[in-house]
Amino acid sequence: MAGKSEDGNNAGSGVPVGIPEMGEIVGYKLRRAQLFVFQDFIETFEKMKLRPAEFSVLALIARTPGQKQTEIAEQLGIKRANFVALMDSLEQRGLAERRKAEGDKRSHSLHLTPEGTRFVDKMSTVWRAHEERLVERLGGPEARATLLDLLGRLLGEKPA
Amino acid sequence: MAGKSEDGNNAGSGVPVGIPEMGEIVGYKLRRAQLFVFQDFIETFEKMKLRPAEFSVLALIARTPGQKQTEIAEQLGIKRANFVALMDSLEQRGLAERRKAEGDKRSHSLHLTPEGTRFVDKMSTVWRAHEERLVERLGGPEARATLLDLLGRLLGEKPA
DNA sequence: GCTATATTGTTATACAACAAAACAATCGTG
DNA sequence: CACGATTGTTTTGTTGTATAACAATATAGC
Numbered sequence: 001m002a003g004k005s006e007d008g009n010n011a012g013s014g015v016p017v018g019i020p021e022m023g024e025i026v027g028y029k030l031r032r033a034q035l036f037v038f039q040d041f042i043e044t045f046e047k048m049k050l051r052p053a054e055f056s057v058l059a060l061i062a063r064t065p066g067q068k069q070t071e072i073a074e075q076l077g078i079k080r081a082n083f084v085a086l087m088d089s090l091e092q093r094g095l096a097e098r099r100k101a102e103g104d105k106r107s108h109s110l111h112l113t114p115e116g117t118r119f120v121d122k123m124s125t126v127w128r129a130h131e132e133r134l135v136e137r138l139g140g141p142e143a144r145a146t147l148l149d150l151l152g153r154l155l156g157e158k159p160a
Numbered sequence: 161m162a163g164k165s166e167d168g169n170n171a172g173s174g175v176p177v178g179i180p181e182m183g184e185i186v187g188y189k190l191r192r193a194q195l196f197v198f199q200d201f202i203e204t205f206e207k208m209k210l211r212p213a214e215f216s217v218l219a220l221i222a223r224t225p226g227q228k229q230t231e232i233a234e235q236l237g238i239k240r241a242n243f244v245a246l247m248d249s250l251e252q253r254g255l256a257e258r259r260k261a262e263g264d265k266r267s268h269s270l271h272l273t274p275e276g277t278r279f280v281d282k283m284s285t286v287w288r289a290h291e292e293r294l295v296e297r298l299g300g301p302e303a304r305a306t307l308l309d310l311l312g313r314l315l316g317e318k319p320a
Numbered sequence: 321g322c323t324a325t326a327t328t329g330t331t332a333t334a335c336a337a338c339a340a341a342a343c344a345a346t347c348g349t350g
Numbered sequence: 351c352a353c354g355a356t357t358g359t360t361t362t363g364t365t366g367t368a369t370a371a372c373a374a375t376a377t378a379g380c
Contacts, residue, residue: 030194127185131185147311154298264376
């Protein structure tokens with residue numbers, strides 16, 4: 001056998017070389033992992049009737065209240081058209097509210113209600129348990145930090 | 161000031177502590193990264209009119225031909241009901257085909273057509289360029305290996 | 321061998337996520 | 351003031367995915 005194997009794991013097995021194995025495809029594994037994590041997230045927040053998108057909206061409003069709808073939506077990569085129903089729901093549940101922005105009669109500034117603030121507190125606690133579960137799977141906090149760093153690189157974030 | 165800061169980056173700024181920053185949420189960053197990678201993937205394969213799911217099906221059939229529909233679907237996490245239309249499309253495009261499985265008149269064994277084989281060759285080449293783009297973003301092949309490893313841990317794969 | 325149960329591929333259907341276009345109200349600028 | 355841009359909204363369409371039901375076939379138990 002003249003050393004011709006490129007794949008390294010299927011010499012002479014008739015398996016066509018050059019065709020990527022699923023586990024070697026970054027996009028594929030990324031998707032599977034994201035699905036898994038979201039699955040855990042969704043189950044974790046099932047009782048609170050909170051979906052990932054709603055979580056992110058509440059967290060953003062909590063951290064920087066008063067931002068305009070479009071600003072919040074943009075930061076989360078949500079089209080402002082699709083953001084409307086999302087915000088409607090949060091408002092009807094009494095968790096967040098739209099206030100007339102002073103100075104601009106078109107835009108709404110987003111805030112948490114008092115109940116929303118309490119809700120976000122509980123939400124944050126519940127989230128921590130979810131995140132800790134991921135850390136265990138990853139094998140420790142350093143692994144999580146590394147993962148966040150690598151994902152950040154894909155997203156083009158500055159190398160800190 | 162007695163050292164009470166837990167967040168470490170917003171002392172005295174009125175920002176509620178305990179509420180996670182978006183960039184610190186594994187699930188969120190994972191989703192954004194996956195979206196980004198898929199975006200690049202989709203643009204890369206726009207000319208070939210190939211979607212991620214179709215790519216994965218063709219790659220799987222190419223690597224292990226003769227598998228039953230349900231087997232392929234299951235490996236990819238696709239419900240067999242949704243797999244039908246997917247496979248229909250690949251068959252109508254002349255890339256893959258269903259053969260009557262010998263021994264079981266219910267099941268179909270999946271194979272590539274000759275044209276499908278050529279298509280997969282080209283597909284693999286094009287994919288490599290996409291993957292290489294990701295490697296550059298990540299900062300090298302080692303970073304990619306690390307990422308695949310970490311994602312594998314999330315998915316519960318054996319530590320090799 | 322016959323019957324009950326399970327599996328395979330399929331159809332139909334519903335729902336959620338997401339994108340694109342258009343619109344009224346309002347803003348900002350020349 | 352007139353014009354173009356922006357904000358929130360409605361409407362609509364597409365895609366991905368989940369569920370239920372079905373006919374054909376296979377398998378296991380008796």
